[in-house]
Amino acid sequence: MARVVVDVMPKPEILDPQGKAVLGALPRLGFEGVTDVRQGKRFELEIDGELTPARLAEVEQMAETLLSNPVIEDYAVRVLAEPEVGA
């Protein structure tokens, strides 16, 4: 069992109204010094069996076809360390 994380972020040139809303809320709560906020999505995929390069390539495909929209978003795939037995 492996856990793979796919981070999806709006492309830098795409307006991110949700990030803007968070940015606007922070000073109202007394948090100063934040100059920008971008809001994205994090997907955690539990993959059955061994994480072969072929399986990882499949995750890339998932990220490109479903998890992100390449017109407006970038994605990054990374593998989390396997959980310790009994942890």
Place this chain on the structure above:
Amino acid sequence: MKVGVITFPGSLDDVDARRAARVAGHEAVAVWHGDDTLSGVDAVILPGGFSYGDYLRCGAIARFAPVMAAVVDAAKGGMPVLGICNGFQILCESHLLPGALIRNDHRKFGCLDQRLVIENDRTAWTSSYDAGQEVTIVLKNGEGSFVADERTLDMLEAEGRVVARYVGNPNGSQRAIAGVTNEAGNVVGLMPHPEHAIEDLCGPGTDGLGFFTSLGAAGLLSA
């Protein structure tokens, strides 16, 4: 013509779209998202709403509904396809149309009678209008801001594929684009709702009816 209107889980405006097709003189056919075929229809409308709860991204899940394989095939074969609001989002996610729709720049759900200019009167869905004609139809969405990269926007403009443009810009759409078409002119995506402006009793008038009467007019692109 037989006009199929697809109902996805979360579609809201499928009934109005079927009514608009009937008022324009067509036969309206209800098509279910789980169907494998389009039941012999001559044109397809993807209606507004919140298919699959807008989960993941608007239209992202609906794009993979069983019926969409048939829609994509038919669209590539020249069948007239109109996506309204959520339907526009689904067409973009399906790559039948370029660009994407993101959250309105003002972050509020907008609901208003919106003025538009019809810029392309040569599509399967706009031949009842004249280029440059101004119409008022309902606009209601939270994620209606049209975006694409500069190269794509320039291409759309150069090829006359901007179907309708907002008067003013109610949601931050790039170049105030309200609707676009594919290269062949049979697939049109439109953020505002012409099906809500087909009768004087409700809505801002009857300016939207032309989208539906355009179908089959002068034998344009009939399937």
